[in-house]
Amino acid sequence: MLNEEKIRLMTKAASYEAGEGKKALAMNKYFRGDYISINLIGSWISFTIAFAVCVGVWAFYHMEDLMEKINTMDLPGLGKHFVFLYLGLLAVYQLIHYVIYHIRYQKNRRSLAAYNQILKQISHIYQTESKSGGSDFVGGAKEK
């Protein structure tokens, strides 16, 4: 016989797994520190590429000046200037991303807590069924 309560709970769980929980369950494979670290590495790579593109555009824009003054310019000073700019912007960018991923992880943990509650209830029903020797429940806890 069909256990309606079990079907209801399993439907809720399946619906969560297929929708909102898809990302949360993937995220749950990681510890918080690992999850944030992996994403910060990705952010670092994308920021570095973006910074390189911006420096390239800047160099192209000031190409004439650079070509004229290349012999008299303080190149190590300019390099140092870019390194400091890069590190400063990177620190701000990574800090923002750290906060975003931290909040995202916490949020998903909360939604997973509700999902775990459903799983516990399903598990409890399974235990009750196995004790009574099969799924002979109809409409929840009423035994037929």
Place this chain on the structure above:
Amino acid sequence: MTTLLELREKIKIFMGKYDIYIIPLMKFLLAMIAFAMINGNVGFMERAKNPSISLILALMCSFLPVNLIAVFGGILILAHAYALSLEFFALAFVIILLMVLLFFRTSPQYGYLLVLTPIAFVLKVPYVVPLAMGLVGTPAAAIPVACGTVIFYLLHYMKMNTTMLSGTETESMKQKITYLIDNVVRNREMILMAVAFALTLLIVYVVRRMSIDYAWSIAIGVGAVAELVVLLIGSMIFSVSLKLLGVLAGCVVSAGLAILLQLTVFSMDYSRTEYVQFEDDEYYYYVKAVPKLTIAVPEKRVKKISSQRKQSTAKKRTPSTRRPVDHARGTAHNHVEHREHAHR
């Protein structure tokens, strides 16, 4: 107000029932509008301008993730920019690349804003976007709103300077790119708009989250005023000539639209029909979960006023003249009441 609430209930029921068709249709329409807008304003490549290509892309977008509308839109813009001038293509490519690198890691869920913001600009109601997104989004939505603003100004510049961009006169590639950077990237109006929108969105978000009565309505009001103030102060600092009356009217209309959206769409948390499948030890289950619908039926209360009965009841002093109202039939917030007065 009652009409709006009824309308909301109707939309809610309708969405719950047919969202499997409505969402792809909405994605299709959004994609079609975006592609038509791009082709209409900057359609320099004849092949890409072909309506059948837009139609095919929009049909693909209707069942693919919504972010792909922005991706296809970006590819279309680059194709048209390439047909117009190689220099502009290079610049547009760099701008779009930066957006992809910086945006898609932070808030990929708001990809549709890259499309909606330029559309709102074309419809002359850009100010509604930060107000609306402050109400329903998170602070991360400020980035795509700002990026959408940049895309609009990029398209606008492309449309307005066709002759200069397509010309093959004396100017070298270097000179052209320098000129483009000066005019496109250093466009003060664009920067002001992007900053004002991002700030407004954050302000609306913060006020909306406060634990005060009517937080949403207050957030819209504060947001509209903040938007106006930031734009005015910014225009003075950066020496940008904004049409004061236009900005004022835009903010007022946008606040009105935001209130309308709040009443009809944003406060609507509809449950939709879901199809799930799972199994246990004994069965495979293919379940269609249909949400229960609680419809607030307009309750009619008829109050009869006649001089005879009034006199007689006054004599008898019995409270039976009033028909008891069944309060249990509707929830407090969606209770709709129509009163009909019988005339003497």
